[in-house]
Each structure stands twice: as C-alpha cells, then as structure tokens.
Amino acid sequence: MFTLTEDQQNLATILETTLQEALAVLGSLENRAVAKAPPAPTPIGLSASGLGFAATLQDFNTRFAPGFSGSAGPRYLGFVTGGTTPAALAGDWLTSVYDQNPTSSLDSSAPDLERETIGLLRQLFGLPNDFFGSFVSGATMANFVGLALGREWLAEQQGVSVAEDGLGAIPAITVLSGSAHSSSYKALSMLGIGRKALKTIAKLPQREAVDVIALEAALNAQNGVPCIVIANSGTVNTVDFDDLEAIAALRQRYPFWLHVDAAFGAFAYLSQAHRHLVAGLAQADSICIDAHKWLNVPYDSAMQFTKRRDLQVRVFGNSAAYLGLPTENPDFVHLTPENSRRLRALSTWFALQSYGSAGHCEIVEKNCALAQLLGQKIASNGRFELLAPVRMNVVCFAPTNGNQASVTALIERLRDDGQVFLTPTLLFGRPGIRAAFSNWRTTAADVEVIWQALVSAIA
Numbered sequence: 001m002f003t004l005t006e007d008q009q010n011l012a013t014i015l016e017t018t019l020q021e022a023l024a025v026l027g028s029l030e031n032r033a034v035a036k037a038p039p040a041p042t043p044i045g046l047s048a049s050g051l052g053f054a055a056t057l058q059d060f061n062t063r064f065a066p067g068f069s070g071s072a073g074p075r076y077l078g079f080v081t082g083g084t085t086p087a088a089l090a091g092d093w094l095t096s097v098y099d100q101n102p103t104s105s106l107d108s109s110a111p112d113l114e115r116e117t118i119g120l121l122r123q124l125f126g127l128p129n130d131f132f133g134s135f136v137s138g139a140t141m142a143n144f145v146g147l148a149l150g151r152e153w154l155a156e157q158q159g160v161s162v163a164e165d166g167l168g169a170i171p172a173i174t175v176l177s178g179s180a181h182s183s184s185y186k187a188l189s190m191l192g193i194g195r196k197a198l199k200t201i202a203k204l205p206q207r208e209a210v211d212v213i214a215l216e217a218a219l220n221a222q223n224g225v226p227c228i229v230i231a232n233s234g235t236v237n238t239v240d241f242d243d244l245e246a247i248a249a250l251r252q253r254y255p256f257w258l259h260v261d262a263a264f265g266a267f268a269y270l271s272q273a274h275r276h277l278v279a280g281l282a283q284a285d286s287i288c289i290d291a292h293k294w295l296n297v298p299y300d301s302a303m304q305f306t307k308r309r310d311l312q313v314r315v316f317g318n319s320a321a322y323l324g325l326p327t328e329n330p331d332f333v334h335l336t337p338e339n340s341r342r343l344r345a346l347s348t349w350f351a352l353q354s355y356g357s358a359g360h361c362e363i364v365e366k367n368c369a370l371a372q373l374l375g376q377k378i379a380s381n382g383r384f385e386l387l388a389p390v391r392m393n394v395v396c397f398a399p400t401n402g403n404q405a406s407v408t409a410l411i412e413r414l415r416d417d418g419q420v421f422l423t424p425t426l427l428f429g430r431p432g433i434r435a436a437f438s439n440w441r442t443t444a445a446d447v448e449v450i451w452q453a454l455v456s457a458i459a
C-alpha cells in the first residue's frame, strides 16, 4: 500500500508513538549529555517508495537523535537559550496541527490570535497600547524589521522613500550604538546600509552600557543629519543596559530613530528588582524582543514592536489582486519580511494564558537568583574570577590568570564531561566564559552540579 494512505489510516498510532517518544526525551533531559559535538552521520539517499513512519523514526533515533544536545534541559547555559514550558510545547504542537497561515484575515481568526498575543505581550512588558507588533522568526529578524523602519524614517525626513526608490535616493546612513549585538550588523548588511555604517560609541568605564555623553557628541557631529541609534537592553556578556531615558531625551535636540535591542533584556520589566533597567523602553521607535529565549517557547519566535505601522506597510507591503490592499488594520502579510508563515504566536499565547505574568516573572527571578548563586561560588573561589558583576541572568567569568588557550580547554573539558554547556567570549579584551541562565527547569541543585563540574574541570 502507498505509505501515505497507510499513514492516514494509522494517524492515531503515529501520534501516540510520537507522544511516547516525546515523553521519553523530555524525561531524560536531566540525564542526557548536555552538549555534544558528534561527527556528522553518513547521509542516506532519498528512498523512492518511502521508508514508512516506523522505519523513519528508527533511522532518526539511530543516526541523529543520539547526537542532539540537551539544549532544552536545565544545564545548557550556552548562548542565551530558553527551554520550552509544557503549555508552550502544547501550543507549538497545535500550531502544526492547525497549520494556519496567519498572514491574511480572509479565512481565519488566526491573525486575531496573533494580535491578541501582541496585546498580552504589551501588558507583560508594560508597553503602551499604541505599539503595534508582529511575530518574526528571531531577534535577528526583529532587529532587521526595526532597522528597516529606521531606514524608511530617515528617507521620510528627506521627502523620499527607500522602499519605492531604493537606497540610491538617500545619502549614506549613520548608525550609532555602544555594544550592538552581532545580529544588528547582519541586519545592516541585509538592508544595504552596510556593516561599516555602524559607528561604535564609547562605553562607560568597565561597562557595556553606552556613555550617553559620548553618544551626544556623536549626534552633535551629525550636524542635524538624521541617523539611527541602536540602544541595547541586555548585552550578551554582562546583561548591561543603556540608559534609555537619557538616550530618548536626546531626541529633543537631535533627530534620530531609536531602535532598542531588548532581545532578552526586556524581561527585566517582569522583576521588580530589575524593572528600572528598562525604564524608557516605551519611548523607543522600534523594539526587538525574543520569545524563544526567556519566554521559554520553542524556536523560532520573536516579536518586533513599533508605533509606526505605516512605515512598516510602506516597507513590507505585499499587495496583489488575490491578497488585497493594506487596510486600516493591515494583514500581517504587509508587516514583516515573510509572506506565508506558521502561527508562531500560538505557543506564546498558550504560555502567557497558562502561566500569566506571575509565572513568567517567577522564571526570570529564579534564573537571576541562580546566576547570583553561581556568581557567589565563583567569586569566593581562588581558581576563578568574575569578569563583571552578575547583573541579571549571565555570569561572565574566567579561570584566574586564564588565557585564550586555558579558557578554550576548560570549555571543551566541560562539554565532554556532559553535565553543563557554557560558551566562550571576550570581555574588555579578556577571554572569558559565559553562563546564561534562561531555562525554566534549572534549579539550585543544577547550580551545584555545574559548580562541581567546573571545579573538577579546572583541577
């Protein structure tokens, strides 16, 4: 029998098998090696008749699954990697079950769910109602959209449109930032603005936060020519925050589009102890926030926010007879780079509805407390030193008197030991290690395991 017809009849068995598989994987997250660097499995060719679901699952479990990392688990502290809460996972499964394309309102309430989710997120982050938002695949794309809006705003100041006339219609663009994330450089490359357009502004001493006086001097040197400022809320090494209120106040004297990369720093708003760090966020022209980091929904999910939805339609509008024109309440097809896409808002909607602001606040506060705990252990042990104070959820440290070789060797020993995964960095010219807490599963017992692994690996 043709495999697809067979599978249609066996759908319940296939889904039941997948459920059991999922439970087994999630149940073993605590025990499996946290990170791996296995050799690539030998590729197989395309089967003409199809292997069937059971054999395909077996092949996956033989050749690939054993090499998958435990990145959804509690001791994967590399990059800034969130896990997946149960409700978010359920929402993600249903996303595929319903397989909605939320870009048009012609046939489904799926776009309304995305709009409602954006409303819930506005509440979560304390953003006023005049912020519009949409879901994109990650913070890189949220930065891309925000910077595209900045580019169009700059053109608008000169009475032209880059969306219509191309970049040739305006002079070269200047972008100013203290510690822009690498994804903003990538976005500038994709936007034709160019990586070199970004001028790095001096930071405060021993900080990753921009020196606002130096920023003002750079704005002054623009001689009234509008530019883009990228402010950073939550830098990757030390979770440092630019002073958004002071930067926004500069707009009274200098013309600039204020984009804020708050990929994971926006979550400071959820914790009373850290909320002041994002004061002024609502004054941004565009904001990037990731969902697949600290909101603990599955990849790939982030949000871009702006008050200038009109600019967004100008840049991303996608009108055709069969798609319709943008209305007062434009369809998502007119708002972001993608046309067709999955309803990625659904897992966030499930997470927010299920756990509320208090549940998500608990994740943030717990992760910050665990980062403090690890930071204290590191600070009080002569073999390691902190490279920066632990501000929120990232501990940036190094072996005492460590160099690049000792840092790399330590990280590899830890990875091969399999109990924790950490990633390297360079802070103020010093090779270091980052431990980023962003998974809802991590506990104080995990910090003890991580600490013991560190102590053994450095011995």
Ligand SMILES: Cc1ncc(COP(=O)(O)O)c(C=O)c1O
Pocket (backbone or CB within 6 Å): 079, 080, 137, 138, 139, 140, 141, 143, 181, 183, 234, 235, 236, 261, 262, 263, 264, 290, 302
């Ligand atoms: C501050 C910041 N901005 C942007 C990004 C890019 O995020 P993504 O990988 O979701 O595109 C990251 C990722 O770590 C980040 O930390």
